[in-house]
Amino acid sequence: MNRVAERSLSLLYGREQLDPFSQSRNVIGFCGICDSELESLAYYCTDQEWLISARCKRGHLALLRYDREWNWKEDLPLEFVKEEIRVSDLDGEMLNSVFTPAEIRDMIACQQGRPYTRQNIYRARAKYERFEKLFGIKIEI
Template sequence: MNVSFDKSTLRYSLPNKLLCIDDNRLIPPFEEEENEMGVCSECEGQLFSFTYHNFQDYTAVVCRCVDCSLLRIILFDPAWEWVGEYPVSIIDDVSQTSANSVERNSISDIGNIAAIKLETVFSPREIEAMIQKSKGENYVRQYLYNARKKYSLFNELFGYSLEI
């Protein structure tokens, strides 16, 4: 498996718990859990996870070192084999395009949202229509119309506004 993204663009929004990859992919967490993840490559302190994100075919785990406080992304393949460790910076410059998107909690790629969150609010047909629309494929307009009526509820429950 080959990971395809620009490692220099990894950013993380602490208040929103969103991982930003390639300055435009916003990935909400599917799990928030603290686990010991290994040793920091900078200072050899303990790394502890705090959010888990689906990224391509991988799981991206955001970790913080207890000694130097650096944030790291650790990628695991589907079999939970280690793929790589990458530094990540905290988003704090709101003039950046990606930061503005993160601050709005806007999600336009529905594939980055945990299925259980979607299924809580939307019907299977509505989810299918949103996925098809986000990919530029043909979709049933009525199902997308019904889903859009529920966007405010989804935002209220999970804190993400959908733009599909």
């Protein structure tokens, strides 16, 4: 199964991981499941072909394959994969607006498999929903 990451839109295609060539949004056809319009999510380029990840208005996903001259080859199944968000990759100002320094320290330590204080993790987990509401980013440890 081909998979596209929800946030970065990187594509796992066979054994290759492809970063988007472009993330422009265009109507590119009709859904093979429900016949609603397909909108592109991202375009990918390989040595032999072009690939387009797309989603219809009803949420169905498809991966469209084209040759290098943009002749359509086939539509393939596609699914979203959740990306693991590392607390250490998030902006410090965002984290500091919701979590205490001790909670941030211990969330990072927990994700890295280092010793941490459980009580700080409990306190931080109680604030996850607030962080998601403010920034649209879901944290999981």
